[in-house]
Amino acid sequence: MTKQLQIALFGCGNVGQGVFDSIQKKQLGINIVNVLVKDIHKKRTVPSNLLTTNAEQIFNNKDIEVIVELMGGIEPAYTYIKLALKNKKNVVTANKALLALHGEELQALAEQQGVQLKFEASVAASIPIIKVLQESFVANQIEEITGILNGTSNYILTKMHLGLSYNLALKQAQKLGFAEANPSLDVSGNDASQKLAILCHLVFGKSSGITEGIEKIDIPDIQYALEFGYIIKLLASAKREKDKLMVSTFPTLVPKEHILAKVDNEMNAIMVKGDLIGEQVFYGRGAGSLPTASAVISDILDLESHRIRLKPNSLKEKEVHSRWYVRTIVNDKPGVLAGIAKIFAEKGISILSVNQREDRFDGKVYLIFLLHEIDITTVEKALQEVENLDFVHEKPLLLKVEQKT
Amino acid sequence: MTKQLQIALFGCGNVGQGVFDSIQKKQLGINIVNVLVKDIHKKRTVPSNLLTTNAEQIFNNKDIEVIVELMGGIEPAYTYIKLALKNKKNVVTANKALLALHGEELQALAEQQGVQLKFEASVAASIPIIKVLQESFVANQIEEITGILNGTSNYILTKMHLGLSYNLALKQAQKLGFAEANPSLDVSGNDASQKLAILCHLVFGKSSGITEGIEKIDIPDIQYALEFGYIIKLLASAKREKDKLMVSTFPTLVPKEHILAKVDNEMNAIMVKGDLIGEQVFYGRGAGSLPTASAVISDILDLESHRIRLKPNSLKEKEVHSRWYVRTIVNDKPGVLAGIAKIFAEKGISILSVNQREDRFDGKVYLIFLLHEIDITTVEKALQEVENLDFVHEKPLLLKVEQKT
Secondary structure: OOOOEEEEEEOOOHHHHHHHHHHHHOOOOEEEEEEEOOOOOOOOOOOHHHEEOOHHHHHHOOOOOEEEEOOOOOOOHHHHHHHHHHOOOEEEEOOHHHHHHHHHHHHHHHHHHOOOEEOHHHOOOOOOHHHHHHHHOOOOOEEEEEEEOOHHHHHHHHHHHOOOOHHHHHHHHHHOOOOOOOOHHHHOOHHHHHHHHHHHHHHOOOOOOEEOOOOOOOHHHHHHHHHHOEEEEEEEEEEEEOOEEEEEEEEEEEEOOOHHHHOOOOEEEEEEEEOOOEEEEEEEEOOOHHHHHHHHHHHHOOOHHHOOOOOOOOOEEOOOEEEEEEEEEEEOOOOHHHHHHHHHHHOOOOEEEEEEOOOOEOOEEEEEEEEEEEEHHHHHHHHHHHHHOOOEEEEEEEEEEOOOO | OOOOEEEEEEOOOHHHHHHHHHHHHOOOOEEEEEEEOOOOOOOOOOOOOOEEOOHHHHHHOOOOOEEEEOOOOOOOHHHHHHHHHHOOOEEEEOOHHHHHHHHHHHHHHHHHHOOOEEOHHHOOOOOOHHHHHHHHOOOOOEEEEEEEOOHHHHHHHHHHHOOOOHHHHHHHHHHOOOOOOOOHHHHOOHHHHHHHHHHHHHHOOOOOOEEOOOOOOOHHHHHHHHHHOEEEEEEEEEEEEOOEEEEEEEEEEEEOOOHHHHOOOOEEEEEEEEOOOEEEEEEEEOOOHHHHHHHHHHHHOOOHHHOOOOOOOOOEEOOOEEEEEEEEEEEOOOOHHHHHHHHHHHOOOOEEEEEEOOOOEOOEEEEEEEEEEEEHHHHHHHHHHHHHOOOEEEEEEEEEEOOOO
């Protein structure tokens, strides 16, 4: 057993709670020594003996190697992170506003102090875009980073493409918890722009760029865009042109066929273009307590002093069960459907859907079945019997069917 | 300047050449000492003094820290990799067939010898699925890995959805270089199944699973599936059910709305479900000399002895230029279009498309312009003049337009 890594959480809101719970639930070799909060008396699931309002005491605790900053906002997070780095503690943060503003300074301070500042969760939560850019694409010249980086805006725009007005779509987003009571940081483009600034800083150097929100888009704009062959998305984009960079966060007409046009609802996606990789896209949840916790914990477990990799399970294999598509080619005569249906019934296989069309060739027809969930052995045995029926031509074709959600 | 990392390439086919060229072109701190080939006299761009047929000499060279195996196939790659590991050299390989068969043994040997065996390029080329599973999702219980892992099959199926027969689609794939002269490894599902086995081994332990190819699918199957609301894709899938695992590579009806149904042509995509992350999808090129080189080089630069991260450029920012969507609300009277078009013309802005419909409200109409590529300052200046026209209501709305390809 390796030594447990001692850490402290700063902040215990929605994300802090998710990180705390996930670390407690899983055996990851991480021990949470303290949780810094503003109000020690607020009701929480965190044991009260871990809670403290005394940051100084955490900085002075030599055992604590990592500060996980999940307070958000500029102050006091900015001051605390600087103090943590100066006390030679590694820092993991999800704070995009702070990094967009002071990332360069904090990174320099971390290097000077010989500790690490990690921030995977600050852009698109659990989508591992920071690691991938820094490590997986290290051999590439990155030509472009373009993303749907704000779930609230993407949810609103998706619903507007279904005919909802901006205000109705926003209300729905608020009801579902995708949008804040004050949504201005999201719909103004500023949230996406902060995330883009963090990615640009990693790859292209410091950038500012232009930012425009989605507030002025109206239903007719959506309709005109569709007629021209486009979907409107809020794209945060940095494009390289020779040695210069164009940076913008702007509502954009995206050609319908483009993969980013197909990213709907609250989902995020980031496209990266490089000279070797071509285009790659990363798609997933860009917010939420658990996805953010996933990224925060992966940063903790990626610290040089304590690097931990996924350990494989040793799962036993189980026979494949699924819904199934069965295509038979049969003579067009009475009793055919009944004959096949009887075989399925005898094996306990339920039919979900049947399709036989008028078209026939040489007196033969296609007879298609969609079957309810069942194991492959049972369905294959049934198909052997079906194949032996004298009105059945060829071995039936069996395909899997993924259930609709 | 850190010491250069000394490596040898085994194999110099399409991928080997891509790796060689990329390393030579970019300053990555990697020095290729030797390239092992079968035929030293074959015409290549690799300088002849680097070429050798003598593997022994490479194993005995103490300076060489990394063997990059790009020969493919089981033998002699299997023997060479074992010898390399026994000689305490790190090994980077793209050899999926070998890893699917002997991955466990080779991994154990590497650990025993205290060196690393890395194989990012073996699954979906430059899509960094191995790193992401092992490092970024380390805190997750992985519930499912489902991917479109064979570009040839996906290309053929995509074209069949456009009405081409299987044989015609295959021929087109061969013409474009996506399919081999003998396509059986691809269309039988075995190639995808090997890649799935590698991912399963990392996450769930050893697995076998069932494999079915796409050869028997016919145009009517595509049509029936579409009528039922599905797209047919070859999915390689491992799903956890409690502590058991279902593993299959099978042509599957995927609900039309699902993100994997939208992955077309030769592209690959891998969906990962985890308890914290929810669903994530990675999309990109799963084959090709340069994408594979990207993954191979990232593995080399990720070796513990020589870890290198992306260094940011310092690009100057450039004003944003783009195509633009302009929406004006104007009085419905003669001369309106001429008035606005004149302003655009004076600023050198070309109009790509105009749309004005019959619908009007309170005597007002929407007048929409798509503009050719131009910088934002010019278009904003023009819009200020447009706004000042007496028949124009409201500030015109400006959106970006991504060019169709």
